[in-house]
Amino acid sequence: MSIKYVILGFLSWRSLTGYELKQLFVESATLFWSGNSNQIYTPLAELHKEGLVSVEVQPQGTRPPRKVYSLTPKGWDMLKGWVLSQPEAPVQKNAFLLQLAWADQLAVEELDDLLQSYEERLQMQLLIFRELAQRQQAPQRTPRETFLWQSIERNWISFYESELYWTQSVRAQLNTEFREV
Amino acid sequence: MSIKYVILGFLSWRSLTGYELKQLFVESATLFWSGNSNQIYTPLAELHKEGLVSVEVQPQGTRPPRKVYSLTPKGWDMLKGWVLSQPEAPVQKNAFLLQLAWADQLAVEELDDLLQSYEERLQMQLLIFRELAQRQQAPQRTPRETFLWQSIERNWISFYESELYWTQSVRAQLNTEFREV
DNA sequence: GAGATCATGTAAGTTGTTACATGATTCG
């Protein structure tokens, strides 16, 4: 459940309310989380019970009181421990590959159309992420942190570039070596 | 819920029991599914209720009866419809990127160690997938289908290669441009 | 005689999603 760690991470910058956390989640598309309330308020309550964050409740009359969460020393330790933990191998979730696995039933043009629309989908994704990379402000705290955040953006871009390159080469091979007789 | 479609896909080759399906899931690591019973028997029952597969029950004395499932014409239509459906953009699930986002708290060597262990993890993953690509028998039905299955394997390999390349370049930059003062 | 294979299934838990609920205040 890395979402808890990401919450700890944001709180390591500064104290935040659940509402503000939610916005950070939505803004940073590279995190790839919907940022729904359920995914913020429930884990926050748990983190509080575990003593990793502390709360300062600020009543404000009519509105629900602001609950400003802060990292406790225990929370800092937990965050650092997670950052240093053994990295897992990434996994891609690619439903298109499954479609392709049973695409031999398609006619030559149908298959090329399918690959083309995947290619276009990837081009679109690249546009989105390239634009995001320009817009998104990395936490401007140290040059190295800025570099790390930019590297993460570049990772997403190179993921889609690599996928695009693969698609184009599959298409090309299908059109040269597997033309109809 | 593309798992149902994958089941339809396997059944398009030949009639199969739940048990056999389970093995196919486990064998083909590119599908990336655990292939647990819950993920086979329940969807199969649903597919049957929806009229996409038919069952022939073969009692066999003491053991549970074999239930041999086959694609119905409706199931074929469903499968083809899914194969032709608008492809979605892939997504990577990469927890390491999240660790990296808060890795500026680390010392120079700690950060390099972290990247190195990610790099090693990727190397291992590449070994696994390259070996799998050699072992795994694509359905030997048409040359084009064989090509498609090999392309899927190459996709996974190039995914990890691209990730590895990115990691090495991040490491190199950190070691040249962000050395301690 | 222990463990793998055949063959079915269920139960409980995790992680995430979308949608629902409330209600004041501020902006165009």
Next chain:
DNA sequence: CGAATCATGTAACAACTTACATGATCTC
């Protein structure tokens, strides 16, 4: 006067995971 913003939360659902349950038969 309608929509967005501030601010909390709950409920229901979806997809997938690990572990449990049963029991014969075949292999070492």
